[in-house]
Amino acid sequence: MSGGAALEARDLALERGGRRVLAGVSFRAVAGAALLIRGANGCGKTSLLRALAGFLQPAAGDVRWRGAALKAATADTLFIGHEAGFRPELTARENLVCALTLAGEPARAADDALARAGLTARADAAFGQLSAGQRRRVALARLFASTRALWLLDEPATALDDAGVAVLEDAVAQHLGRGGIAVVTTHRPLAFAGGRSVVNTQALEL
Amino acid sequence: MTTAERGVWSALRWAVARDLTLAARSPAAAVLAIGFFLLAAAIFPLGVGPEPEQLKRIAPGVIWACAALAMLAPLTRLYEPDYAAGVLEQLALSGRPLAALVGGKAIAHWLAIGVPITVAAPLTGLWFGLDTAAVLVLVATLAPGLATLTLLGGLCAALTLGADAGRGGGTPLIALLLLPLAVPVLILGAGAVDATENGLSPAPHLALLTAFLLVSLVVAPVATAAAVKIALE
Numbered sequence A: 001m002s003g004g005a006a007l008e009a010r011d012l013a014l015e016r017g018g019r020r021v022l023a024g025v026s027f028r029a030v031a032g033a034a035l036l037i038r039g040a041n042g043c044g045k046t047s048l049l050r051a052l053a054g055f056l057q058p059a060a061g062d063v064r065w066r067g068a069a070l071k072a073a074t075a076d077t078l079f080i081g082h083e084a085g086f087r088p089e090l091t092a093r094e095n096l097v098c099a100l101t102l103a104g105e106p107a108r109a110a111d112d113a114l115a116r117a118g119l120t121a122r123a124d125a126a127f128g129q130l131s132a133g134q135r136r137r138v139a140l141a142r143l144f145a146s147t148r149a150l151w152l153l154d155e156p157a158t159a160l161d162d163a164g165v166a167v168l169e170d171a172v173a174q175h176l177g178r179g180g181i182a183v184v185t186t187h188r189p190l191a192f193a194g195g196r197s198v199v200n201t202q203a204l205e206l
Numbered sequence B: 001m002t003t004a005e006r007g008v009w010s011a012l013r014w015a016v017a018r019d020l021t022l023a024a025r026s027p028a029a030a031v032l033a034i035g036f037f038l039l040a041a042a043i044f045p046l047g048v049g050p051e052p053e054q055l056k057r058i059a060p061g062v063i064w065a066c067a068a069l070a071m072l073a074p075l076t077r078l079y080e081p082d083y084a085a086g087v088l089e090q091l092a093l094s095g096r097p098l099a100a101l102v103g104g105k106a107i108a109h110w111l112a113i114g115v116p117i118t119v120a121a122p123l124t125g126l127w128f129g130l131d132t133a134a135v136l137v138l139v140a141t142l143a144p145g146l147a148t149l150t151l152l153g154g155l156c157a158a159l160t161l162g163a164d165a166g167r168g169g170g171t172p173l174i175a176l177l178l179l180p181l182a183v184p185v186l187i188l189g190a191g192a193v194d195a196t197e198n199g200l201s202p203a204p205h206l207a208l209l210t211a212f213l214l215v216s217l218v219v220a221p222v223a224t225a226a227a228v229k230i231a232l233e
Helices: A045-053 A092-102 A109-116 A132-144 A162-177 B003-025 B028-048 B052-084 B087-093 B098-127 B132-159 B170-197 B203-231
Strands: A006-016 A019-030 A033-038 A060-065 A077-080 A150-154 A181-185 A200-205
Touching: A006 A045, A006 A181, A019 A033, A019 A045, A019 A060, A019 A181, A019 A200, A033 A045, A033 A162, A045 A077, A045 A150, A045 A181, A077 A132, A077 B087, A092 A109, A092 A132, A092 B003, A092 B087, A109 A132, A132 A162, A150 A162, A162 A181, B003 B098, B028 B052, B028 B098, B052 B087, B052 B098, B052 B132, B052 B170, B052 B203, B087 B098, B087 B203, B098 B132, B098 B203, B132 B170, B132 B203, B170 B203
Parallel strands: A033 A181, A033 A200, A077 A150, A150 A181
Antiparallel strands: A006 A019, A006 A060
16 A cells, blocks of 8 residues: 555654744654654644644654655545544544545445444444543544555544553554554553564654 | 546535534524524614614615624634544545635535525515615625625634634634625625615626625635644644
8 A cells, every 4th residue: 555655754843832842853664664652741742743744844854754855734644633533513423424535535434444443332423422432432443444554643542441442453553564654642552463463663752 | 527626526515515414413503693683683773763764774784784793603613613623634634625625614604604694684674674676686795795704704714723722712803804804795785785775786786796706716715725724733
């Protein structure tokens, strides 16, 4: 899917509202590799992900995707932030179908993805009625249906129970197995072995 | 049709369908806007007094001003909830033309709020004693006029994203930005009805209103898309 794709940050510095939140960050992630980003609250993990998504332009250094400097958001990226783009008025299924059709991905994958995320029973409940963990599982379902090369996940394990974390690890492992790249911020240990092969997981401490 | 054109139409269709679904889920916004419009227009005859000639004279300006003000409050719901829910990030990453997506959002908003106000307007015309020709012209000016206000209002709403975080200042800020932009539309709309009442042709006013709409259609979505990108930084 993404033969030879690589995500690279070179001496990256980021600013939010005139304040430097991060400086001197360098890494390189190649196809099939995961990058786990850890660090205390407020150390710039979310800002880093937003820069990798192309929303936030670096104050210094650069982000390179597929060998070229990243200037804007691209359709290679799946970005799941703290708010995953779901509206409380719509049901879990409607939200997922909306997200998939928007991204140009097949909507028929929605039901299967909801099943894998363990949400079939709550698929027709309004997103706003779901618990925090169930909302996170709708974002997990989004992962199972995605065909994009670069996944940027901001604390995807938050509010998930142990079974949910296992499902998350499974989704990311499959993605890496297909040659994708995943950058994941987390406060808890995650392993993306997926039983298939030892995955190249790097850790970045901010 | 080229691939790019297909992409624009497909993005428009996606955004219109999604936002109309959302509007149908919370019909309160449209009901409140129409209620505000009708009530605001209704208190003028009560306050000014029942003198028919006076009411007829102020009717075009009053009805148009009430319609423009009724458009304001719902504009805070056009981008703010999508911004808070992280939907705007997904729009930017979709690979679809962002200007077409925000254009589709504007069309859906106009269908959900602008069209009901336009349809309700003849009722206010009756209260003010407007004759049939003037009421028809009123509707004919509100149709392109409120569409223009929706496009410009969407731009103002996108520009104020994040500016009022935690201060609850969405509506006043949008009003301060939009109302000056709305002045030409208001003058032309009310002027057309006024002209009809005085036996003149409303055609020049309508032509200018249509021109305003066409310019807004071209400029507003592109500018709104740029404002959305800035909000995501």
